[in-house]
Amino acid sequence: xxxxxxxxxxxxxxxxxxxxxxxxxxxxxxxxxxxxxxxxxxxxxxxxxxxxxxxxxxxxxxxxxxxxxxxxxxxxxxxxxxxxxxxxxxxxxxxxxxxxxxxxxxxxxxxxxxxxxxxxxxxxxxxxxxxxxxxxxxxxxxxxxxxxxxxxxxxxxxxxxxxxxxxxxxxxxxxxxxxxxxxxxxxxxxxxxxxxxxxxxxxxxxxxxxxxxxxxxxxxxxxxxxxxxxxxxxxxxxxxxxxxxxxxxxxxxxxxxxxx
Amino acid sequence: xxxxxxxxxxxxxxxxxxxxxxxxxxxxxxxxxxxxxxxxxxxxxxxxxxxxxxxxxxxxxxxxxxxxxxxxxxxxxxxxxxxxxxxxxxxxxxxxxxxxxxxxxxxxxxxxxxxxxxxxxxxxxxxxxxxxxxxxxxxxxxxxxxxxxxxxxxxxxxxxxxxxxxxxxxxxxxxxxxxxxxxxxxxxxxxxxxxxxxxxxxxxxxxxxxxxxxxxxxxxxxxxxxxxxxxxxxxxxxxxxxxxxxxxxxxxxxxxxxxxxxxxxxxxxxxxxxxxxxxxxxx
Numbered sequence: 131x132x133x134x135x136x137x138x139x140x141x142x143x144x145x146x147x148x149x150x151x152x153x154x155x156x157x158x159x160x161x162x163x164x165x166x167x168x169x170x171x172x173x174x175x176x177x178x179x180x181x182x183x184x185x186x187x188x189x190x191x192x193x194x195x196x197x198x199x200x201x202x203x204x205x206x207x208x209x210x211x212x213x214x215x216x217x218x219x220x221x222x223x224x225x226x227x228x229x230x231x232x233x234x235x236x237x238x239x240x241x242x243x244x245x246x247x248x249x250x251x252x253x254x255x256x257x258x259x260x261x262x263x264x265x266x267x268x269x270x271x272x273x274x275x276x277x278x279x280x281x282x283x284x285x286x287x288x289x290x291x292x293x294x295x296x297x298x299x300x301x302x303x304x305x306x307x308x309x310x311x312x313x314x315x316x317x318x319x320x321x322x323x324x325x326x327x328x329x330x331x332x333x334x335x336x337x338x339x340x341x342x343x344x345x346x347x348x349x350x351x352x353x354x355x356x357x358x359x360x361x362x363x364x365x366x367x368x369x370x371x372x373x374x375x376x377x378x379x380x381x382x383x384x385x386x387x388x389x390x
Numbered sequence: 391x392x393x394x395x396x397x398x399x400x401x402x403x404x405x406x407x408x409x410x411x412x413x414x415x416x417x418x419x420x421x422x423x424x425x426x427x428x429x430x431x432x433x434x435x436x437x438x439x440x441x442x443x444x445x446x447x448x449x450x451x452x453x454x455x456x457x458x459x460x461x462x463x464x465x466x467x468x469x470x471x472x473x474x475x476x477x478x479x480x481x482x483x484x485x486x487x488x489x490x491x492x493x494x495x496x497x498x499x500x501x502x503x504x505x506x507x508x509x510x511x512x513x514x515x516x517x518x519x520x521x522x523x524x525x526x527x528x529x530x531x532x533x534x535x536x537x538x539x540x541x542x543x544x545x546x547x548x549x550x551x552x553x554x555x556x557x558x559x560x561x562x563x564x565x566x567x568x569x570x571x572x573x574x575x576x577x578x579x580x581x582x583x584x585x586x587x588x589x590x591x592x593x594x595x596x597x598x599x600x601x602x603x604x605x606x607x608x609x610x611x612x613x614x615x616x617x618x619x620x621x622x623x624x625x626x627x628x629x630x631x632x633x634x635x636x637x638x639x640x641x642x643x644x645x646x647x648x649x650x651x652x653x654x655x656x657x658x659x660x661x662x663x664x665x666x667x668x669x670x671x672x673x
Binding site for chain 2: 186189190191208209213215217218219221223224225234235237238239241267269
């Protein structure tokens with residue numbers, strides 16, 4: 131099997147949306163970049179810069195107006211099995227317990243869940259640190275725990291690609307740092323190609339191999355930054371001079387009003 | 391054996407932590423009971439004031455019968471007669487209600503699924519709902535003849551709209567992310583509806599079912615006012631036409647009780663079938 135250096139490729143992607151009044155909004159323009167195998171790529175930008183559009187293009191939920199998005203050199207024409215998605219809100223189903231929520235993608239796709247599937251879901255719950263919570267109801271969990279369940283759910287079909295749309299932005303600051311480090315641990319145990327959308331600069335620097343900084347609407351790639359902080363990263367990484375240098379650089383990029 | 395249990399209980403009650411916690415617990419328990427009894431106490435107070443006013447001001451019973459007069463009038467009617475009337479009203483109300491559920495929920499699913507249907511059918515539904523059914527009832531009775539059918543149709547017409555509107559709202563209230571999750575799994579529209587949209591609509595549907603069950607009783611009574619030989623609506627009409635006002639009030643009391651019981655049954659069904667759809671405090 132061929133193993134291209136890049137897993138996901140955006141080639142000069144433009145995305146316009148029609149409004150109800152007939153006018154069109156350009157969300158993305160001339161977006162070109164690659165994501166390598168098992169790379170952790172963060173996308174950072176002001177709100178409304180089309181970050182979530184990037185994610186939906188990869189997921190095959192929408193298709194570019196111009197240019198092409200490809201996964202393993204195949205143009206995306208429909209949603210694919212090798213993708214797991216974690217949204218901003220956990221969006222769990224209150225009528226299932228925790229385990230039922232993790233196995234939901236299988237139930238939903240194939241109509242049934244086998245004993246093996248449940249075992250795998252239980253392993254995933256262990257991975258995200260909720261081994262003893264499988265029979266709990268959703269409203270018994272904290273926000274951070276719910277998002278852990280959502281991560282386990284996204285990992286159920288063992289995807290190569292994990293798409294995360296500001297997954298920790300609804301959490302309080304302490305839980306957020308904890309979840310970031312948890313995500314790094316999970317990622318090191320189950321390496322995946324990750325696209326992580328965020329509007330938090332420290333979060334992006336702490337997590338990512340590379341960071342794409344976007345411009346405001348229409349979203350363009352302003353800069354792609356290599357994060358050369360050593361791994362494994364920990365809470366101590368947050369106080370390294372290099373961490374602050376990178377964060378300051380990005381802050382400068384985001385707040386300079388003149389287009390790059 | 392019971393003696394042992396009592397001594398065990400009392401010995402535990404005497405243990406130090408228990409005695410310390412006791413005054414607080416008693417105060418709390420009193421407050422809990424006061425809270426629980428408040429509605430009943432208010433109701434009893436109202437009945438007492440009503441009875442007192444009727445006696446003191448000697449209000450004639452054809453204007454406002456006293457509670458005791460209503461109870462007496464109620465007991466003058468034989469149990470068999472009550473049963474006939476209750477069962478007639480209940481039958482019409484429940485048949486109309488069940489038909490409304492069976493029609494409304496699939497209709498709501500169809501409206502959500504098809505832009506064409508929602509553009510064409512929904513305005514018509516709003517027109518039907520805006521028509522005063524009480525005014526249409528005599529026409530329906532003439533058209534459909536003298537049987538349960540017109541009464542069930544009238545009940546249905548009063549009952550179905552809240553269920554359609556609430557179900558549509560519920561089906562549309564599903565978080566967009568879950569629909570995207572469903573689409574990313576390529577699960578198909580049917581599974582999206584069955585696994586995500588309909589369960590998400592359940593709390594909305596039950597709200598509507600609770601409103602509609604009381605409307606169903608209203609519908610049945612309206613229908614009986616127009617044309618019926620039995621039923622509580624007929625009974626009240628019949629009683630008032632002979633100036634038996636206490637008897638009419640007794641019929642009213644039975645109707646209210648019936649409505650309350652059915653409402654309660656709806657709540658219990660929800661708690662039994664889909665407890666997750668209730669707020670934590672009501673489970």
